[in-house]
Amino acid sequence: MYFGTLEAGGTKMVLSVGNEKNELLEQASIPTEAPEKTIPAMIDWFRDKRIVSLGIGTFGPVDLKKDSPTYGWITSTPKPGWRNRPLLQPMLDALGVPGLIDTDVNAAALAEWKLGAAKGLDSCLYVTVGTGIGAGLVIEGKLVHGLVHPEMGHMLLRQEPDDQTPVGFCPYHAGCLEGLASGPAIEKRWGKKGYELPPDHPAWTLEASYLAQMCMNVVCAFSPEKIILGGGVMQQKQLFPLIRRKTLALLNGYVQAGAILDNIDNYIVEPGLGTKSGATGALLLARQAHADAQNPECLQ
C-alpha cells in the first residue's frame, strides 16, 4: 500500500511515496511557484502512484482547525500568490483520497516522537534552525495546535551582553529568537554566511547562548522530555555542546530532573531521523488519514 507525502516549502515542494514500513521510496521536487501552476503539477506527479492517502507538512501560517471552512489553507504568508489559498483540499479532490495536513515542524516532531529521537516518550519539542526558526510540539502524546500553531521563532529573549546587534533582524519583533539566531541573522550580524565562519568563531558562542535561552524557556514553559534541534544552522555540530552547557548554566539546578542534570547529552539532541523527519512525518499523517477513513468510529 502506498501513501503520498508532501513537504510544502516556500522554495520547493518535495513529493514522495512511502509504504507501511515507513520507508520513503520514490521522491521528486517541484519549485514553489503560484498555486495555479504548482498544485496541478503536484497532482500530476501523484496521479499514477496509486496512493491511498496524502499527508502534508507545510510552511505556514496554515489553518489547522478541522472544523474551519478554510482548513488546510495557507493564511497570512508573504509568499506571492499563496495568501489565503487552499492547499490540502484541491489535492484530495483531484486525487480522490483522504488526507491530513499539519505544519512542517509538527510533522517532523511527530516523526521524531513515533520513530526517532523521542520514541517511547510522551512529549518532545522539535526545533528547526535555518532560514527561519520554527518548532513542532508533542505533549502528552498529542501534536499541539492550540489557537493557531506554535510560532516558537518569535519568542522574546534576553539580550546577551556581548551582542552588538541585540534587537536582531526580525521585521516584526525587537529581540525575538528568529531575529537573533536564524541563519539570515547570523549572516547579517557577522557579514558572512554561517558555513563561512570557522567553528571557533564567536558567532557560535552567541548563537548557542540564544538557543540555550530558548531551551531554558521551553523547559520552564512545558517541560518537554526531549529537545531535538534540526535545520541548516544545526549542521554546525559544535553548537550542541555549547548549547547544552549554557542551558545547564542558565537553569542553575532549579529544575530537578535527572534527564537534564545527569544526561543533558541525551536531552538536547540531533534529529534521530536525520534530514528525513519532515517527510517521514508527512508519511505518518498520510497513514493516519488512511486509518481514519477505514475506521471512522475510532475518530474522537
Place this chain on the structure above:
Amino acid sequence: MYFGTLEAGGTKMVLSVGNEKNELLEQASIPTEAPEKTIPAMIDWFRDKRIVSLGIGTFGPVDLKKDSPTYGWITSTPKPGWRNRPLLQPMLDALGVPGLIDTDVNAAALAEWKLGAAKGLDSCLYVTVGTGIGAGLVIEGKLVHGLVHPEMGHMLLRQEPDDQTPVGFCPYHAGCLEGLASGPAIEKRWGKKGYELPPDHPAWTLEASYLAQMCMNVVCAFSPEKIILGGGVMQQKQLFPLIRRKTLALLNGYVQAGAILDNIDNYIVEPGLGTKSGATGALLLARQAHADAQNPECLQ
C-alpha cells in the same frame, strides 16, 4: 457522595469537602508545619467526612509520574521538613480512599478549563502571580506534565529599558519572570508592597510589560486558546488592560488569530471561578480518582 479536596500550600493547608455538583461545602485551614504534625491533622479532619476519594493540588516541586516510586512526594522544596517527603500516599492509606495529586496551578487550570473561563476550549494557560509565579497548562484537552511540570515563573524575559533592577530578585536566575514580576519583586524594587502603590504608579506599567512578554512567549510557544491570570498581584485590576495592550503591541500583528487581534479582552482574562479555581480543581481530581477506581478498564 462527598469528595475530599486539599490545596496544599507552603503556609497553610486548605481542606474542603465537595459534591457531585462541583460545589465546595465545608472548609477548614491548617497551618503548614512539619509533615509529621500536619498530615495526621489533615487525616483527622477528613476522618468523619465520609469522602469517597481525595484530590490534591499542591505546592511543588512534586513528583507526578504515576509509575514512579516517589509519586505524590514533594521533592526539592526549601520548605523545612517537606523535602523528599510523601504527601499523597499517607493520606490515602489512612483514609482508605483513592486519590490523585497535581500541582496547585494545574488543578486551577483544570477547573478553569472544565468549568471556568476556558470552558469548551481545548487548551488554556492558568498563571498565578503572587508570592511566586507559576502556571498550569491544559493542551489538546490534557493537563501538561512533561518531564517534571511547568515552572513558568523561571522563563527568562527581555529587560525593559526603564527597569532600574533589570535582573530581578530570583536567587537562581538573572532576569526570570518570577524574579522580575512576583509580589516580592514588586516590593523589593519599589520599597513598598504592591497594595500600597497607587493604581497609576509606574510599577504597574512595568509589571504589565513583563507579564505581556510572558503572554507573548506562551502564544509563540504553544498557542493557548485562553490565558487566565490569577493570584494576589492580579487583584490589581488595572493590570489587565495594560497587559492586553502591551501584548498586542509586542505581537505586532504577527499571529493572525481573531481571538487575539479582535477579542483580546476575552483572551487574557481573570479566572472564571474567582478564588475557587484551585479547590475546584482538587475536587475534579478527586472525582477523577473515584471514577478511575470504579472503572479501571477506562484507564489508559
